[in-house]
Amino acid sequence: MPENKMMKDKQPMIRIDNLHKVFGRDLHVLRGIDLEVKSGEVVVILGPSGSGKSTLLRCINFLEEPTAGSIEVDGVAISAGERGKERDAHILQIRKKAGMCFQSFNLFPHMTAIENIIEGPVTVLGRSRKESIPYAEELLEWVGLTDKRDEHPSRLSGGQQQRVAIARSLAMKPKVMLFDEPTSALDPELVGEVVDVMERLADEGMTIIAVTHEMHFAGDVADRVFIMDDGNWIEEGPPEEIFTNPKHSRSRQFLAHILK
Amino acid sequence: MNDLANTTPDTIPPEAKLVLDRIDQDRRRFKVNLVIAFAVLLVGLFAAMVIIGLDFKFMFNWLGFIMTGIGYTLLVSFLAIALACILAVIGALGRLSSNPIANSLATGYVSLIRGTPLLVQVYMWYLALPQVGMALEEMGIQGVQRLFTLPAIPAGVLALGVCYGAYMTETVRAGIQSIKIGQTEAAKALGMTPRQTLRRVIFPQALRVIIPPVSNEFIAMIKDSSLVSLMGVWELSYRAIKIGRRYFQSLEMLVMVAMIYWVMCIILQYIQERIENHMARGDRRVS
Numbered sequence: 001m002p003e004n005k006m007m008k009d010k011q012p013m014i015r016i017d018n019l020h021k022v023f024g025r026d027l028h029v030l031r032g033i034d035l036e037v038k039s040g041e042v043v044v045i046l047g048p049s050g051s052g053k054s055t056l057l058r059c060i061n062f063l064e065e066p067t068a069g070s071i072e073v074d075g076v077a078i079s080a081g082e083r084g085k086e087r088d089a090h091i092l093q094i095r096k097k098a099g100m101c102f103q104s105f106n107l108f109p110h111m112t113a114i115e116n117i118i119e120g121p122v123t124v125l126g127r128s129r130k131e132s133i134p135y136a137e138e139l140l141e142w143v144g145l146t147d148k149r150d151e152h153p154s155r156l157s158g159g160q161q162q163r164v165a166i167a168r169s170l171a172m173k174p175k176v177m178l179f180d181e182p183t184s185a186l187d188p189e190l191v192g193e194v195v196d197v198m199e200r201l202a203d204e205g206m207t208i209i210a211v212t213h214e215m216h217f218a219g220d221v222a223d224r225v226f227i228m229d230d231g232n233w234i235e236e237g238p239p240e241e242i243f244t245n246p247k248h249s250r251s252r253q254f255l256a257h258i259l260k
Numbered sequence: 261m262n263d264l265a266n267t268t269p270d271t272i273p274p275e276a277k278l279v280l281d282r283i284d285q286d287r288r289r290f291k292v293n294l295v296i297a298f299a300v301l302l303v304g305l306f307a308a309m310v311i312i313g314l315d316f317k318f319m320f321n322w323l324g325f326i327m328t329g330i331g332y333t334l335l336v337s338f339l340a341i342a343l344a345c346i347l348a349v350i351g352a353l354g355r356l357s358s359n360p361i362a363n364s365l366a367t368g369y370v371s372l373i374r375g376t377p378l379l380v381q382v383y384m385w386y387l388a389l390p391q392v393g394m395a396l397e398e399m400g401i402q403g404v405q406r407l408f409t410l411p412a413i414p415a416g417v418l419a420l421g422v423c424y425g426a427y428m429t430e431t432v433r434a435g436i437q438s439i440k441i442g443q444t445e446a447a448k449a450l451g452m453t454p455r456q457t458l459r460r461v462i463f464p465q466a467l468r469v470i471i472p473p474v475s476n477e478f479i480a481m482i483k484d485s486s487l488v489s490l491m492g493v494w495e496l497s498y499r500a501i502k503i504g505r506r507y508f509q510s511l512e513m514l515v516m517v518a519m520i521y522w523v524m525c526i527i528l529q530y531i532q533e534r535i536e537n538h539m540a541r542g543d544r545r546v547s
Contacts, residue, residue, distance in 0.1 A: 063445055095451040106446035110464045120450040123460050165446075172450060 012036040012072075013176055013207045014060065019069035020080075021055050021231075029055050031231035032069070037176075042208045044218040044239070047228035048254055053211040056228070057178050060209070061098045062091045073097050074175045096124065099169030103181040105161040107153040113140065113164045114149045120172045132171070139167040143197050159190030163197055170201075177201060179210035213258055219243060227251045309515065319512045322503050326517060330524075332495035336413060336485045340420035341478050347425025352432035366429065373426035378484060381423055386415040386491050416488030424477055431473045435466035468539045475532035479525050496520060 014037040021030040058064040066080040117136040143163040183191045227235035235251040354366025393408025447457040489498030504513030
């Protein structure tokens with residue numbers, strides 16, 4: 001058994017192997033993606049729009065069905081093309097381990113902030129409301145929104161909504177956080193408060209995969225940066241290397257465009 | 261920014277206040293005028309009745325007798341709407357199902373029921389179903405005929421409930437489909453099963469969308485419940501028509517029963533508004 005434990009520690013938190021995604025019959029969006037992310041690592045994915053970044057992220061928790069390849073999150077592995085009850089159960093397991101934040105927040109509008117946060121623990125983990133509330137309040141404080149506890153999302157700004165959404169994901173005590181352009185729908189002056197929360201999350205050792213064009217986050221917080229183009233990686237490495245000395249001409253073009 | 265705020269204290273200029281006052285005045289005047297207009301309309305309606313020479317004494321004498329029919333009207337309507345709601349939810353889930361049997365059953369139900377007159381359906385439940393029972397009994401299934409021979413009120417409730425259930429299936433389906441895909445994705449990402457997603461995220465939001473059209477259906481049903489009079493149930497309109505014919509004063513009776521329906525529907529509309537306001541809480545940007 002100890003060896004097993006050792007093995008597990010050495011295993012990456014996320015392992016993606018030769019992942020393909022085809023929409024319809026011939027829209028080949030992901031073309032054989034490999035990715036390994038270690039526990040506690042922060043990975044930022046960059047790339048032109050339509051290159052497949054969001055699709056990759058959404059394949060990790062099976063919001064999109066991979067067409068070929070396999071995905072493993074914290075020891076739970078699923079191959080594309082599997083069918084049946086066991087696979088459905090594995091998907092739910094992966095979703096409990098991987099929290100996701102969306103570009104459009106997607107808070108539940110009929111629930112208050114605190115109700116949004118306890119929804120996962122209560123409905124998915126079967127906890128009582130009472131025992132879920134203390135940790136939810138802790139999270140609310142952690143994202144700096146204690147005073148918005150009983151507000152509905154429609155009364156919150158975009159930045160506040162995204163912070164509640166992050167707290168909602170964290171209430172499930174995930175092993176990984178997936179950020180799908182979390183600041184793209186925000187007014188410029190609200191971006192900072194969300195990036196700040198993401199940074200603190202990284203500081204606390206959360207494993208993070210983020211699709212974002214926040215260069216500050218990519219440069220200062222990411223351990224590794226990946227650039228995707230046409231469903232393939234064209235660049236991979238620590239941020240200082242990628243930003244100062246990109247190898248591929250396409251990535252040079254792209255970086256010149258967004259660093260401008 | 262701060263300097264600017266300090267140097268220009270927040271004073272709304274007097275001419276702006278005048279404009280605001282006038283907007284308030286206009287709003288109040290509209291409300292008052294609306295009430296006056298309604299009052300004039302009602303008085304006009306009443307005056308028309310007097311001019312025609314309605315026999316108010318006759319109407320008053322029979323009011324009690326007619327009103328006892330309300331019980332049947334409400335009983336049939338409430339039971340039928342309850343049945344319709346259940347069928348509508350099941351039907352909507354069927355219409356959205358990827359299971360071919362459930363989907364085709366639901367689609368067939370909606371198509372068949374919406375494609376045939378309610379009047380025919382009422383007779384179908386009341387007069388034609390016993391014949392089906394008889395045929396089955398002859399094939400050797402014992403006791404079906406008695407089961408299929410429905411008394412008037414159950415037949416009416418079934419006819420109305422099944423019919424309105426078909427229309428409301430489409431309402432519920434549209435309500436469910438009006439919820440943005442992001443809501444489902446957020447629920448999935450938390451690890452919810454499809455059933456949990458429906459119960460916790462989709463239905464509560466769809467309900468808000470569905471309430472106005474469902475109230476609409478209910479109001480329509482109150483009036484369609486008069487169809488059970490075809491089977492000899494002494495509900496509101498049946499009583500009014502009978503008495504009107506007997507004494508040759510149909511006008512009085514029909515006017516009276518129309519008023520009773522109207523008042524019932526006004527009450528229902530009021531309840532609907534209350535429920536809508538209650539449901540809209542989380543929706544308001546400014547309360």
